Amino acid sequence: MLEQLIKIVDEITLSEEQRESLFLEIKAIKKKLEVAEFKYNRTLHDKAAITNVLNASIKEIEKQKKNIEDAKNVIDRNLAELDKQKKLTEEKNVELNEAMTILKEAQEQLVQSEKMASLGQLTAGVAHEINNPINFVSANIKPLKEDLAEIMQCIQLYEQAITENKLETFFEKVEEYKNKTGISFSIEEVKSLLRGIEEGAARTSEIVKGLRNFSRLDQNVVKKTNLNEGIESTLALLHSAYKDRVEIVKDLGQIPEVDCLPGQLNQVFMNIISNAVQAIPGEGKIFIKTWATDNLVKISIKDTGPGMSDETKKKIFDPFFTTKDVGKGTGLGLSISYGIIQKHNGKIEVESVKGEGAVFIITLPIQQIKNEKLNTL
Amino acid sequence: MIAKNIYGENMDQIKSKFSKATSDGFAPTLAIVFCSITQERQGLVDFFNEKKVDVFGSTTAGEIIDSEVMEKSTVIMLLNMNKAHYKIFTEASADTYKVSNDMAIFAKASFANPSVIVISSGLTIDAEQIIKGVQDCDATLPLYGGLAADDLTMKGSFVFSNHFETSNGIIGLILDNDKINVKGLATSGWDNIGIEKVITKSVGNVVYTIDDEPAVDVFVNYFQFTESVDNTAEIIAQNFAQYPLQMTKENGNVVLRAPLMVDIESRALIFAGGIPQGSKVKFSVQPGFDLIEKTAERITALKTGIPEADALIMFSCKARHMALGPMTGDEADKIRGIWNKPLIGFFTYGEIGAAKNCTCEFHNETCSMVILQEKN
Structure with missing residues (x-):
């Protein structure tokens, strides 16, 4: 159409200036038409493109929304499952707590059994120990009675003589009686019997003192304690087990008193020393040494027994581990001892080579400060 | 400095217009040449070699001269810039980073205070490497330019100078900032x-x-x-x-x-x-049809830094040509009208420049303007 318009203008009679002006206007109009057409087409194109992009974006958003909802459902299911697991776990916890309580009770019973076993051993030791001196006393009583009866008879004869005032006849009768009963011998025998009774009584007193010292009824109170005394009292109680067979070599140093539960530490000494005695077949020696270093006290108990293998050493403090025959040991002694030493913030170690005996070394702090297990400040 | 624009669709037209432009004694030293791949590049280069005019050239996806948008033609801006105030760097290599770095080193060795207008050929290069290559040498070096094009045939674009042409390399116009005031801005609108x-x-x-x-x-x-x-x-x-x-x-x-x-x-x-x-x-x-006004408004802000100009160079993305269609010339016209000086440009496959409040970047769909003024 524009070409036709230009052709028409060409044919019209116009001045050059007018023609030029007209052509410029036509050109301007042509451009405006082109621009308008371009804008229209581009707007349509853009509208389609924008619509498509937005639709695709909406689809994408819906897809993501669905993914989120699916994920949320999965999360909800997982949460429900977690709740269920949590409830099961709580139930299990209750069961475990109950089982723990039962286990603790059983443990306490076992410990109590061990104590009873120790006590049994202790009692046997004590009974055996007391038996001898008591025997001195009881064995000496009958002959003492007889001797005293003879002596009393003699005295009665003297009194009768005095009463009847027949001294010469009486002295003859007394002399006859003395010769007949061997009264001089009886008097000597009385002295000997009294000595035996005295010894028996003293021995019994010593044993009772040792026993009292050993048991220390105030065992739940931390006290400053002379550990050498504890060792001595333990040895006293175990005397029957080792006498005439195992020589005890003591090197008890000048050690300060130690903050501890004395009864429990005595239990430890009892366990280790009695194990040492039992480990030595036939004759042997046990070396006991105590010494102080820095803020610590150390006790070593060494025996000349057969020693132990590396494997045994690793398990020696494990509960229920024992090298003794069935029925001969609970396997709890050293385990309990280990616990007692730990409670005192101490250390118990064993060194041993098979065939060369064993050494138990106990290390204890002299002071117990802020020990929650012993409840010290 | 005087700038004169000429154009043509063949050598005869160009030679004729060159003669006319130089008939008043105007003696150009530098020719900025933007031409379609259909044009006779060798003939152009031979002609300018004969005239002892330095050539800074690139193929295009359309040409811009003053307010006119052309296709399959050659547009040339002739400048009588003092030869001591500029240098031309050329290097062909597929290693875009290396050639750009070499160009930056060359620029810094040429002038104490250089600016660089770069055009790169190559259809599959990563143009960001041009920026990186220059900035790794000197991050403050002002950089402007674009990617050569090939009328959307996607067969090969070219950059060329008096004795150089490559379809995989760069050409750089290194300007002495102490002698030539150079300002630029990249603006989009998408x-x-x-x-x-x-x-x-x-x-x-x-x-x-x-x-x-x-x-x-x-x-x-x-x-x-x-x-x-x-x-x-x-x-x-x-x-x-x-x-x-x-x-x-x-x-x-x-x-x-x-x-x-x-x-x-x-x-x-x-x-x-x-x-x-x-x-x-x-x-x-694509932006709305108010893009032209917006672009002109943004470019006008440059006038504060460079109130007077001698020449305007426009690197405009081909996509802008397609977005503006017959209105593309209006954009060039509006920008040219800010300083009222000769404007030359071409439609590129990518632009280099700094947008407002941004550092120099490689762009698409952008108009990167460079304003030149030789100081007295």
Whole structure:
């Protein structure tokens, strides 16, 4: 159409200036038409493109929304499952707590059994120990009675003589009686019997003192304690087990008193020393040494027994581990001892080579400060 | 400095217009030549060699001269710039980073205070390496320019000078800032649209997948393009290039990335600039028809720094030509009218420049303006 318009203008009679002006206007109009057409087409194109992009974006958003909802459902299911697991776990916890309580009770019973076993051993030791001196006393009583009866008879004869005032006849009768009963011998025998009774009584007193010292009824109170005394009292109680067979070599140093539960530490000494005695077949020696270093006290108990293998050493403090025959040991002694030493913030170690005996070394702090297990400040 | 523009569709026209331009004693030292790949480049270069005029040339996807937009022609800006105030750097290499770094080193060795206008040829280069190569030498070196084009045939673009031509290299016009006032600005106008997407696989400027879908398929699906994209560069450029990806870089700059080519086998898109894997992008759409006013408004702000000019150079993205259509000349006219001085430019496959309050970046869908004024 524009070409036709230009052709028409060409044919019209116009001045050059007018023609030029007209052509410029036509050109301007042509451009405006082109621009308008371009804008229209581009707007349509853009509208389609924008619509498509937005639709695709909406689809994408819906897809993501669905993914989120699916994920949320999965999360909800997982949460429900977690709740269920949590409830099961709580139930299990209750069961475990109950089982723990039962286990603790059983443990306490076992410990109590061990104590009873120790006590049994202790009692046997004590009974055996007391038996001898008591025997001195009881064995000496009958002959003492007889001797005293003879002596009393003699005295009665003297009194009768005095009463009847027949001294010469009486002295003859007394002399006859003395010769007949061997009264001089009886008097000597009385002295000997009294000595035996005295010894028996003293021995019994010593044993009772040792026993009292050993048991220390105030065992739940931390006290400053002379550990050498504890060792001595333990040895006293175990005397029957080792006498005439195992020589005890003591090197008890000048050690300060130690903050501890004395009864429990005595239990430890009892366990280790009695194990040492039992480990030595036939004759042997046990070396006991105590010494102080820095803020610590150390006790070593060494025996000349057969020693132990590396494997045994690793398990020696494990509960229920024992090298003794069935029925001969609970396997709890050293385990309990280990616990007692730990409670005192101490250390118990064993060194041993098979065939060369064993050494138990106990290390204890002299002071117990802020020990929650012993409840010290 | 005096700048005069001439143009033609063949050597005879150019020679004739050159004669006319120099008939008043005007003795140009430098010719900025932008021409279609259909034009006779060697003839042009021989002519200017004969006239002892330095050539800074590039092929195009359309030419701009003053207010006119042309195609399949040659536009030339003749400048009588003092030869001591500029140098031309040329280097051919597929290693874009290296040649750019060499150019920056050359610029700093040439002048104490240089500016660089660079044009790069090569259809599959990662143009970000040009920026990196220069900035690794000197991050404060002012850099402007664009990518040579080839009328959307996607067969090969060229940069050329008096004794140099390459389809894979750069040409740099190094200017002495102490003698030539150089100012520039890059401005776009595209707006993002739709939801954010993630570049899930890319290497340099090749994008393989977007949100784990083949890149080509994403574009086709999103825009519902019905034409086959198989090896049809023009379709790619005409459709995809108008809807570039908007990406926010690590340094906070927002850039546009337009796909130039398709790798049919892998359904990947080759962009003019790098898009790192993991980048978050959005599609963008062409600006409204008020783009021209907005562009002119932004460029006018440059006048504060350079109130007078001798010459204006415009590197305008081909996509802008397609977005503005017959109004493209109006944009050039409006910008030219700010300083009322000769303007030359071409439609590129990518632009280099700094947007407002941003550092120098490689762009697409952008108009990168360079204003020159020789100081007395």
